[in-house]
Amino acid sequence: MQPLAREEWYELAQKVNWTFGSVRPEEVFPEAMTGSSSVPWSEWQSWQESFRVTYREYVENQREKDTGVYAVKSALAKANLIDKLSDGWRSILKAHYGAIALGEYAAAIGEARMARFGSDSAWRNMATFGMLDEMRHGQIQLYFPHEFVVKDRQFDWAHKAFLTQEWGSIAARALFDDMFTAASAIDTAIQLTFTFETGFTNLQFLGMAADAMDVGDYTFSNLLSSIQTDEARHSQIGAPTLDILQQYDPGRAQYLIDKMFWRSWRIFALLTGISMDYYTPLEHRRMSFKEFMQEWISTQFLQNIEDHGLKKPWYWDQFEYELDHAHHALHLGVYFWRPTVWWPTAxxxxxxxxxxxxxxxxxxxxxxxxxxxxxxxxxxxxxxxRVLPQTLPVVCAIDQLPICEPDRRTGRVEPRYLTYRGKTYHFCSEVCQWIFEHEPDRYAGQKTIVDRFIQGMIQPPTLEGALRYMGFEQPEEMGTDPDNGAWALRYPLLSHS
Structure with a gap:
């Protein structure tokens, strides 16, 4: 018997929704998990995927990717490339693996929620592949740095970071919890796959892979390229979900985009901004972080959301202003508080x-x-x-990062304050305060590293006690200046006047 052509059976295999006879639909797909009460159930039948792939094709493609990337790693293992890289680039590797590896596993939870509670079978099918993608990304980004642990204890933070109370880990977990581990299927689709992946990480992996190739880190370049091809596929879950939600609840769609673009931007400025403008060797800097954002993210993201009938976020003027300032402020803070991070702060x-x-x-x-x-x-x-900290900085109650970014209207850091149920919360900007005011009960219980200090959770209540609380068990785990300040002695002697 002649097998059917793919196009003759694919649609039938993807659209396998059915009418429930023994239970009500809301029992199988409860609102708390789907987040779809504003959209009639029948409307989800129009959900269409962009990447049409079967399970057989998926497995074949992933096997080829793994074969290629592990082959490169094996071939270059004896070359000891890690020893030939600059201090700044090794810092990029440590920061990336620590901030991302276990975060990929967390993303698998969000994809799994969509795979079970997505409101259409084609959506659930794509999310199943997305869940497998994220598990692969977590595994591969734990495996690759593991070989370096014997040489450098800080590489162990690829596995350790998310299991500690280090302030950057708290910030990353707060973002990811808000984005997908504590979100409905609809919120996850729009916040994770549309805003974060389409708007940020998909393009970041492209840029970082190119930079890695330039500096000679071919293993990391191949790793990122392999991950990016997965991101390009499952990041498309968000677009059809957004189109349907936009028809019935445009206010919610706009809010989800506005909130998560801002939250993603802040963590992106911390990790990618510092990496591009300070850690990447000068001779290998293709463009500044601002130029990268303007060319690859700002313009394309605006075009993308406008194509879906949404407006640009209301705070866009502040965002554009911060392209000139936010990551510089964060780098200055990370450098000064360098013992509190797990990578050398060049x-x-x-x-x-x-x-x-x-x-x-x-x-x-x-x-x-x-x-x-x-x-x-x-x-x-x-x-x-005087170039090392004695205490902790004030931290924003939403993004969990030090309050250090200036306001476009004054050019100064302008902390915001709000009292809710007897407690005072601090915010880095009016945008973060706006997010809190929209969903105060969602965020009121979060504890910043400073909250933990004030509430007696950190003992002894000193910087040394805080470092132990954050998980720094040995001095060699803490961030240092790899030049020990020698760079400063290259300048003409500056007056203290």
């Missing part, structure tokens, strides 16, 4: 690098250079105790 502040920053960001010198001058003077005078 300053990226040699005279040549500083000249490059001034060219790419015309306001950098007047806004941020003066702060680095203070650090330089302290190094030059031998007062190294």
């Amino acid at each position: 300053s990226g502040m040699t005279p040549e690098e500083r000249e490059w920053l001034g060219q790419k960001y015309p306001d950098w010198e007047s806004t941020w250079g003066r702060h680095w001058d203070v650090i330089i003077r302290n190094y030059q005078s031998g007062q190294t105790e």
